Amino acid sequence: MSDPDAELRARRASSFGGQASAYARHRPDYPRAALEWGMSGANRPVREVLDLAAGTGKLTEGLAGLGRSVTAVEPDPGMLAELTRRLPGVRALPGRAEDIPLPDESADAVFVGQALHWFDLAPAFAQIRRVLRPGGVVAALWNHDDESVPWVLEFSRLIRTGVSRGFADPDRPLRADGFGPFEHARFAHAHRRSIESLLATVATHSHLLVASAPERERRLAEARAYLESVPHAGTGEFDYPLVTTVLRARRS
Secondary structure, eight states: OOOOOHHHHHHHHTOOOHHHHHHHHOOOOOOOOHHHHTTTTTTSSSOOEETOOOTSSHHHHHHHTTOOOEEEESHHHHHHHEEHHHHHTSSEEOOBBTTTTSSSTTTEEEEEOOOGGOOHHHHHHHHHHHEEEEEEEEEEEEEEEEEHHHHHHHHHHTTTTTOOOOOOOEEEEEEETOOOOOOOEEEEEEEEEEEHHHHHHHHHHHHHHHHHHHHHHHHHHHHHHHHOTTTTTTOOEEEEEEEEEEEEEEOO
16 A cells, blocks of 8 residues: 555655756755854864765755865756756766765765655665764754744744645754754754745745645745835845854764
8 A cells, every 4th residue: 555645755756857957057056154063063074075865966065165075966967967068067976875985984974955854764774874984963854934934933823734744854853873862953044035036945845846836826826915015024135044054973
């Protein structure tokens, strides 16, 4: 018997490639402090970093900007092509978290941006441990709407669809064989947006990508009407409030 949630999860996980250009243009980056905190979980110098499930390179670019040697691994050909176009100087390889195309003990840190919830965790963490050097660190990051801001909470509610599910829950306790305890930190972040570009951003979210066209259009129209009523967002550009959550653990 098929599992509807598993089927939906697979559809959502594979929904991004056709929107790779929009994803690269409209998704937010990650705050420098979050990247530095992730790296500081290692008890060895962090020089070589793997960005796993790198997408179009949003996280890759930030890691490279910190002076690290970054290898990006991404399973979706469309996303990987966009990453290579945007960051031609970065080593970029096709591959999955459950079968990482790197040698044993070849990285000091493994970073995962906005993707850990799509992995098959046990084999993925076995692979991550394999490619990490002893004392290296794995860090998973998520950007979230800052729902402590009332108008952001209402906007988030309006864009939910019938296929919205809580696959990403960075607050859930996480354990992995061969790693120490996971530590947790949050960082304030913001994304400079206009009404048009914010709607373009949320249109790249998987629950909208796989929703029916009528539902997607209805949700985006309702969200637009709401944003036009919010004084803070109604004219020009504004800082859309985000929170970046990071989980990190050290390889034993």
